[in-house]
Amino acid sequence: MQNYRARGIKGAFLSTLLGGGALLALPGAVFAQTAAPAPDGGDASVESIVVTARYRKEDAQKVPIAISAISGDTIAAQGAFNLKQSVQQLPSLNIQGFSGRNQTITIRGIGTNSGGTNDGLEQGVGLYVDGVYRPRTGSVITDLIDVESIQLLRGPQGTLFGKNTVAGAIDIKTRAPGFTNEAKAEASYGNYDYFRGYVSLNAALNDEIAFRVSYLRTSRGGLIHNSVYDEDWDNLDNHSARFDLLYKPTDSFRLRFIADYSIQKGDVGFQSIAAVLPTRLNNGTEVRGFYRRAADVGYTPGSVNAFDREVDIDSSQYDEMPSYGFQAQADLDLSGVTLTAITAYRNWKWIPNYDGDQIGAEISTFGVVDTDQQQFSQEFRIASTGERTVDYSAGLYYFWQEADDKQRSIYGKDAVAWLRTANTPTATVSPLPTAILDGLESYAHVVPATHSYAAYGQATWNISPRFRLTGGLRYTYEHKTGLYDAEARGDVAAISSLPAEYQATAIALRAAYAPTASYYVTKNTDNISGTLIAAYDVSDAVHAYYSYARGYKSPGINLVRQTLGVDIFVKPEKVDAFELGLKTRFAGGAVELNGALFWTQDKNYQANYANTSVSPAAYYIANVGTLRSRGVELDARFAPVEGLNATFAATYNDAKYTKYTNAVPDYLNSYKTSVDLSGRQAAGAPKWALGGTVDYSHAAGGNRDLYIGADGSYRSGYYAAVNLDPYSRVQGYALFGAHAGLRQSEGKWDVSVWVRNLFNKDYYNTIAVNATYGVALASIGEPRLYGLTLKGKI
Numbered sequence: 001m002q003n004y005r006a007r008g009i010k011g012a013f014l015s016t017l018l019g020g021g022a023l024l025a026l027p028g029a030v031f032a033q034t035a036a037p038a039p040d041g042g043d044a045s046v047e048s049i050v051v052t053a054r055y056r057k058e059d060a061q062k063v064p065i066a067i068s069a070i071s072g073d074t075i076a077a078q079g080a081f082n083l084k085q086s087v088q089q090l091p092s093l094n095i096q097g098f099s100g101r102n103q104t105i106t107i108r109g110i111g112t113n114s115g116g117t118n119d120g121l122e123q124g125v126g127l128y129v130d131g132v133y134r135p136r137t138g139s140v141i142t143d144l145i146d147v148e149s150i151q152l153l154r155g156p157q158g159t160l161f162g163k164n165t166v167a168g169a170i171d172i173k174t175r176a177p178g179f180t181n182e183a184k185a186e187a188s189y190g191n192y193d194y195f196r197g198y199v200s201l202n203a204a205l206n207d208e209i210a211f212r213v214s215y216l217r218t219s220r221g222g223l224i225h226n227s228v229y230d231e232d233w234d235n236l237d238n239h240s241a242r243f244d245l246l247y248k249p250t251d252s253f254r255l256r257f258i259a260d261y262s263i264q265k266g267d268v269g270f271q272s273i274a275a276v277l278p279t280r281l282n283n284g285t286e287v288r289g290f291y292r293r294a295a296d297v298g299y300t301p302g303s304v305n306a307f308d309r310e311v312d313i314d315s316s317q318y319d320e321m322p323s324y325g326f327q328a329q330a331d332l333d334l335s336g337v338t339l340t341a342i343t344a345y346r347n348w349k350w351i352p353n354y355d356g357d358q359i360g361a362e363i364s365t366f367g368v369v370d371t372d373q374q375q376f377s378q379e380f381r382i383a384s385t386g387e388r389t390v391d392y393s394a395g396l397y398y399f400w401q402e403a404d405d406k407q408r409s410i411y412g413k414d415a416v417a418w419l420r421t422a423n424t425p426t427a428t429v430s431p432l433p434t435a436i437l438d439g440l441e442s443y444a445h446v447v448p449a450t451h452s453y454a455a456y457g458q459a460t461w462n463i464s465p466r467f468r469l470t471g472g473l474r475y476t477y478e479h480k481t482g483l484y485d486a487e488a489r490g491d492v493a494a495i496s497s498l499p500a501e502y503q504a505t506a507i508a509l510r511a512a513y514a515p516t517a518s519y520y521v522t523k524n525t526d527n528i529s530g531t532l533i534a535a536y537d538v539s540d541a542v543h544a545y546y547s548y549a550r551g552y553k554s555p556g557i558n559l560v561r562q563t564l565g566v567d568i569f570v571k572p573e574k575v576d577a578f579e580l581g582l583k584t585r586f587a588g589g590a591v592e593l594n595g596a597l598f599w600t601q602d603k604n605y606q607a608n609y610a611n612t613s614v615s616p617a618a619y620y621i622a623n624v625g626t627l628r629s630r631g632v633e634l635d636a637r638f639a640p641v642e643g644l645n646a647t648f649a650a651t652y653n654d655a656k657y658t659k660y661t662n663a664v665p666d667y668l669n670s671y672k673t674s675v676d677l678s679g680r681q682a683a684g685a686p687k688w689a690l691g692g693t694v695d696y697s698h699a700a701g702g703n704r705d706l707y708i709g710a711d712g713s714y715r716s717g718y719y720a721a722v723n724l725d726p727y728s729r730v731q732g733y734a735l736f737g738a739h740a741g742l743r744q745s746e747g748k749w750d751v752s753v754w755v756r757n758l759f760n761k762d763y764y765n766t767i768a769v770n771a772t773y774g775v776a777l778a779s780i781g782e783p784r785l786y787g788l789t790l791k792g793k794i
Helices: 002-023 072-077 083-089 289-296 415-420 500-513
Strands: 033-037 047-051 066-071 093-097 103-107 125-129 147-154 168-174 182-190 194-204 209-220 224-226 231-233 236-250 253-267 272-276 317-333 337-354 364-384 390-411 440-462 467-490 517-539 542-553 573-586 591-611 618-638 644-659 688-699 704-715 733-744 749-756 764-770 775-780 785-793
Touching: 047 066, 066 072, 066 083, 066 591, 072 083, 072 147, 083 093, 083 688, 083 704, 093 764, 103 125, 194 785, 231 253, 272 289, 289 415, 440 500
Parallel strands: 125 168
Antiparallel strands: 033 047, 066 147, 093 103, 147 168, 182 194, 182 785, 194 209, 209 236, 224 231, 236 253, 253 317, 272 775, 317 337, 337 364, 364 390, 390 440, 440 467, 467 517, 517 542, 542 573, 573 591, 591 618, 618 644, 644 688, 688 704, 704 733, 733 749, 749 785, 764 775
């Protein structure tokens, strides 16, 4: 029945998008940078996509890498304003999370499948903005400003893009200043009091210096009601500003300097109850459960259906996420080569003020990880400009980052009764005084730091006009350090004020729930990774390639209280990836069809691990096993007639744990020591993912164009939790959007209406199972959003 439903949804998706949606469209299909129409084009043809995946401008059809690209205009046309909203048209990409800090990204099922963040665990997807690595997903999921394109490179990209790209890389390019004076303004208004205002000025001071200054403001009312405060939460209050300077004294030299600042604010980052866990485990054992424990402390739960869009969180949920940076890139074109230097500094902060238990009881009234992350990078690169027997790129790279984390958890008046009452339905509520834990704060100062040095080189030997071999190597040396300093704090009752018979117990419990420890660790590692690619042009319009790549993700570091069985340093991940691809263009250039078969094995797979055998549970990183990802990808673009364009992308991904014999048991099997998940579908990896757009524009007379568009996507179900807990299952869903507008042909003005999640589909983004509270907590997707956008430029 489930397979039948899946086929039905996929069939409806294709029918709606490619059949009935033929009258709708998105302007500016899935392009990065566009060049002239393909040489074999007729009356209508798809435009060539120019990418810079190998540090030189190339036609994407001739680059032997699986690449997808979305233009900034396409993102804006869909009513999207951040990376997380843009993933629906990138089927191999999945982003899970519930706050600015707690976001994980996977490509082809590989990355970090936890839906949360551990600062000692590096991501498996490389995030780059204008050539600068961003180790924090929070710094790129905020508002997108002046985006030219988002390029998704699938498969390990370690040779040119560096460590921690075992799954692939997301390369975001922004619009550089030009030497034509121009001012732009944009205003959008939609339901939930959504407002987005954007202004920019591009000016040329003379023939050598130009600059662009931009400001973006996004606000929106809340999507979820808090019944305790009678307020609408999950609101937005975002600001972004950017200054971009270009100095070009000659045709051969360019210096670009960028300074940017953004801040995200709001009552956001919380989770809703998606389900109440059953009180009977698989072996028949009865446990106390959510409702019984709630009654123990006099708490009457509100809605337990996340799609009621109502929570009863009784503490603050406000956060701020400021980020800023400075970077400079210098390019010098010499005879056949370009020398590049990129220098960058960035700072990212996460300032939360969160309810620790995410429900209306006062178990944990405050639970946060306050983060101040800094980074500096320096890269020197030389790259040939192509059209020679051997094309090459080589460089030196240095990267430093340090995260200054303050982990705080404060227990409330209900903590003793909830946490210390025996886990049986008939047990008497704990007689321990509430003052034992009430006001106790567990505090830890955690500082992970990394110094990374690398040298890399990649060369393509053009053996003949049709056959090419590419090989590359990267050497990485890293020095990692970690500081952990924990202590008990808080406004708690003195031990001497407690009844004598409970004083010893109070001392032991406070030591367990707010441990004291201090240590400092270091580790040095090095690695060689590389790639080998054979590419063959079957014809001018058909290009085939076969590639092998070795990816490397740095060792993880466990900066947590030391518990039996916890290794401070976790082994690095090493990924072997094989890919066979074919890129074609036919029908006179009106159709472009690309496909890839991939097979990837990830050894020593790193993931967040929950050790529930100690009290309270300890959370840290472990090498949980081996993951294998294999499947097929399809990308297509169509331009059958003038003004009509369509795109379609699909991924079938068979991602499995091939060896995971000692996994943390799921909730229903929590009486077991461990479970064997070998052979099961990996977490965070939908088996099917589809996405597509159709786009039609037509001259309306008077130098005006009318356009209308639609987009759609489908993702099959997957488990959000690493241990594949059934209550973390995210059901498959399809989303559709549409818009229409009228614009002046030269872009001087544009009026459009748009809608996202057209059919108001209820869907989850991620789900976490919390056995302590007896519930599954979820981050839910956005409801139907619609609005009007006005654009103008002079």
